[in-house]
Amino acid sequence: MTPRERYFAVLRGQRPDILPRVPILMQFAAEYIGSNYGVFASDHRVLVEANLRCAADFGFDQLSAISDPYRETSRFGAPIEFPRDGVPICLKPPLEDDPDLAKLPRPDPLQAPRMLDRVQAIRAYRARTGERYSIMGWVEGPAAEAADLRGLANFFTDLLDDEEYVDRLMHRCVDTAIDFARAQVEAGADTIGIGDAVASQVSAATYESLILPAEKRLVDALHAMGARVRLHICGNITHLLPGIARLGVDLIDLDHFVDLPTARCILGPRIALAGHLDPVADVMRGTPAGIRAAVSAARVAANGPFLVGAGCEIPAPTPRENLRALCTPVAPA
Structure with missing residues (x-):
């Protein structure tokens, strides 16, 4: 099977030749090719080269366009700083001082520079690899983007004080x-990956009534x-799983805090x-x-x-032999 074929086999409920390997790499990938995170996040050519090299050398089955949470936020008006060796920084959330949604533009992904850069990464992946790999784009989830626009503290306050406003804000997102x-x-x-990390910080009731x-949609x-x-x-996110079960997503990343049998049951x-x-x-x-033992245990x-x-x-500091171990071919259970 090609990487793409085994990935889709799993999503279709079929048996692959080996389990697909879909780790998320950013700073590790940048440094692996002698670059840095700041350039990786701001130049799709570096992001593409880094991920292609890692996919070839370690044995991944999916190429990812993820880099940071601020692609959309930048076009909404946020100034973004790119540290050489760290995650990009949003210097000022656009709605931090003024919650008025009327001031937000409707970003055009093919005109907004950072959004277009991600689109160009995907074009480059497809041009260079054809149908060999699964290619994953990325968007910010409604809660994550709303928090990026308002600032985290303001967003949590809004959840408590103004549910109607939060609903309108997330609708725009x-x-x-x-x-x-x-x-x-x-x-x-x-x-398409949806990153909505801030949702893990709210109660199940808040998640199901407002974010879900x-x-x-x-x-x-x-x-x-x-x-x-x-x-x-x-x-x-154990407390959110009953709600997530209603979303109909195809796959979900689960952190080590979540018990796999419990997640499967729900x-x-x-x-x-x-x-x-x-x-x-x-x-x-x-x-x-x-690592190989942990993968085997998780598979079961x-x-x-x-x-x-x-x-x-x-x-980023992960030893290369450890990443190779993570990606060692494993037969499905």
Whole structure:
């Protein structure tokens, strides 16, 4: 099977030759080719080269266009700083001092420089690899983007004090995410990742009443485009799983805090579970033998469709032999 074929086999409930490897790399990939995070996040040519080299050398099955949370935010008016060796920084959330939604533009993904840069990455992947790999685009989820626009403290206050405003704000965020995703799908992405990490910090009731409906509208729109959907919410999201089960996503990244059998019981037999290894304790600080054992244990615990990775980004200091161990071909359970 090609990498793309085995990835789609799992999503279709079929048996692949080996489990697909779908780790998320950013700073590691940049440094692997002798570059740095700042350039990786600001120049699609570096992002593409870094991920292609890592896919070839370590054995990945999916190429990713993820770099940082501020692609959309930058076009909404936020100034973004690019440290050489760190995650890009939003210097001023556009709605931090004034919540008026009328001041927000409707970003055009093919005109906004940072959004277009991601679209160009996907075009380059498709041009250079054809149908060999799965290609994953990325958008910010409604809660994450709303928090980026308002500032985290303001967003949490809004959730408590003004639910109607939060709903309108997230509606605007979903509109932009749909536009951005469509441009990426048209460029060649077969999967869109949704990053909505801030959702892990709210109660199940708040998630299901306010955030879930916005996420559901986004997921449904992505499926209507023909894309598969990968949900990424860092942290312990066990309390959110009953709601997430209603989203209809194709695969979900699960951090090491989440018990895999519990997740499978709640999410059902169809959804593919990905990740689960602790990126620091298991992958960065672990041993190759320990990593292979952890992957094998996770495969069994997942009790259904499973893709190999860590719960979040592979840390930059991870020894290369550890990443090779993570990507060692493993037969499905």
